[in-house]
Amino acid sequence: MTRPTSPWQVTGDRERQRELKRDAVIRAAARAFRERGYHNTSLDDIAAVLHVTKPTLYYYVSNKEQMLFECFREGLGRVASACGEARGTKTSGRARLLAVVRGYVEAITSDFGWCMVRAEDQDLSPAMSARIKELKSEIDQEIRGLVRLGIADGSIGRCDPKMAAFALAGALNWIAHWYRDNASLSANEIAERFVELFVNGLAPRPSGLSGKSP
Amino acid sequence: MTRPTSPWQVTGDRERQRELKRDAVIRAAARAFRERGYHNTSLDDIAAVLHVTKPTLYYYVSNKEQMLFECFREGLGRVASACGEARGTKTSGRARLLAVVRGYVEAITSDFGWCMVRAEDQDLSPAMSARIKELKSEIDQEIRGLVRLGIADGSIGRCDPKMAAFALAGALNWIAHWYRDNASLSANEIAERFVELFVNGLAPRPSGLSGKSP
């Protein structure tokens, strides 16, 4: 296990240093939350990992709540990026969806995966909770949109886009529960299999008619 | 919103009363946990809902932790029951799997759904956590088994049973995140759609070849 490299020992130009340290705080929080849960993690724990004292954290972050918020945002941001990239593409709905799935798996298996899906909205103030919900909703809408697009362009079969998005998101999010860094499957491999599964379904296919054509 | 009917005002024969009250405690806990999260729920909150004082809770339950444990167990138990029933059937792997899915959705949309999937193992003592993990693992194995069975009897197409089970469980568990009592879809409808989705997949099917044959 690699100890999270603490930027507190290094030197460098002002602005940059501060940013690095702030990131280190957020990341340390993310890891701690993932390991012990939000409520079972004290600020002392996080400070200890960084070889810093508790009040120092407040120099980079205003709150414990904010730490959680930033973790949420970091994780969700990565998925949003994947969505954005997909939107730039000109391929079929299905192809774009698969691209998003890849980004999603990437994000969910990162340090921030836990926060993205297992952290409780309820631990955030109403204001922040609302912002997170908005982010989540955006992603959800994006996925639904891709499903719809696929249905329209014929690359995806008839289905309820809302349910499909829920199911897909659920399967993806759940990865946060079982994925471990040392797992045998890489993030990419997991993405491949999930895609295969969701595209083809469980029913046996008449031979020769793979779902992979478009 | 129906106030959880508190058995504290009623009378009846001893033994039975006690059991009812204990159940009421567990259920009240489940609801509170679902609404506010485990750590944001104080025993006073739970006691208040039941119109009882805090120490009374300890008469029925030994711990806050145990409340969580019982909620876990209650929810998982229902799924296990569904698995048990399916095992008694003589139908195809796919048919049995679908039966389990129905039971799963039922359980996950119940009061205990939150505890089943969103509660953290980490809030339980190692001993209890282990027991819960065991229960979860059993269910996981059961599902994988059904997938394998389906592949063998031809009712399910070729796929990685482990991944399929993960994806399915993930999609199902995720319901706990978005399902609301007042939702437009009933538990049963959700089950139907999920089944449809997982069986057929997202790829367009050559017309006439429904996946429902076996």
Add this chain to the structure above:
Amino acid sequence: MTRPTSPWQVTGDRERQRELKRDAVIRAAARAFRERGYHNTSLDDIAAVLHVTKPTLYYYVSNKEQMLFECFREGLGRVASACGEARGTKTSGRARLLAVVRGYVEAITSDFGWCMVRAEDQDLSPAMSARIKELKSEIDQEIRGLVRLGIADGSIGRCDPKMAAFALAGALNWIAHWYRDNASLSANEIAERFVELFVNGLAPRPSGLSGKSP
């Protein structure tokens, strides 16, 4: 270890039964207090030993405090008895003192020994505390009196009666700290040695002049 025989299984005539049970409660309390201390003993503990439920205790005793009080009294009463008997004798002061010492050791090695000396007055209400202090003071005065008597009749050497009484009582009370039922020395043997010690002191005696003459 003999389980304290609980009179709750037996039958007999009314009045008598009640008294027996009350005694059993007090004695069970005494043992529990000795083993775990007053504050570390719950009424449930005591009830359990007697195979009874907690409220039952209140039928025989009005308080936890009163249990302690009765234990105090029982122990101190035995010493007081010894004092009374000594007072009836016509022997020398020293001889009477030794008789009292024997009774004292007997009492202090009983189940009530702990309560007699290690229980805190502070755990009693002012009223009860006062009564206990009075009892203790009586015993103290009695011992001082015997020392004075001994000095007067020449059976005891010149000394400060108050200090002598303190030292003697201290040595005796302390037995409650180290005495164990299974100890190699019987209560009587301990009494003998203490007497020998206090009478003769630590200084070497000119041979032939034992202190045992009178």
Add this chain to the structure above:
Amino acid sequence: MTRPTSPWQVTGDRERQRELKRDAVIRAAARAFRERGYHNTSLDDIAAVLHVTKPTLYYYVSNKEQMLFECFREGLGRVASACGEARGTKTSGRARLLAVVRGYVEAITSDFGWCMVRAEDQDLSPAMSARIKELKSEIDQEIRGLVRLGIADGSIGRCDPKMAAFALAGALNWIAHWYRDNASLSANEIAERFVELFVNGLAPRPSGLSGKSP
């Protein structure tokens, strides 16, 4: 009554201040325990005396239990010191014993006297209790050793060293029960009288043969 001087108003160099404050916490605890008993003293009580809030105590001490432990240790440590000094001397066994007695009385009449002898081992965790028992045992052995030494060098008469040590320790420890700061006798006077008493015993001495020779 002198209010315990609280170091919380003063300033000074860091390291030192912290130590002072910690000591003040322990001493305040010792006094409170002596006055009200361990279990009847709440942390709020102690904090109040120091004009500090409860959590502050935890900054200096990890536990209520640890407070008790430190009080134990402080008191016993003083006696151990006296023993150590005596060991450095080259005088007779009796003379050394008397030196130890002086130190003992000094310790037992200090703020920590109560904890030394009236606090219950049972209020400590097994681990800490064991350490305290060890300390007590060491002192006991030391005293027995001095008695034996005295018997060997002729400064003490024949007696059972174990019983003698028990009696002596008992008499000394008991001081914690009756000594009050405002008492007429100083610690030193008490020591003198006890020594006199234990050396000479209660039996009348043939005139001219004082036990004070060596």
Add this chain to the structure above:
DNA sequence: TATGAATGAGTATTCATTCAT
């Protein structure tokens, strides 16, 4: 920047005690 020190607010848990049955 970073930290030592302090605190307010909150919470699980225990237990003696009561009372209807």
Add this chain to the structure above:
DNA sequence: GATGAATGAATACTCATTCAT
């Protein structure tokens, strides 16, 4: 007589947060 059920009161302990230095 005895008990199941309930409670009021108390208390140790934790922790996010602040602030002077």
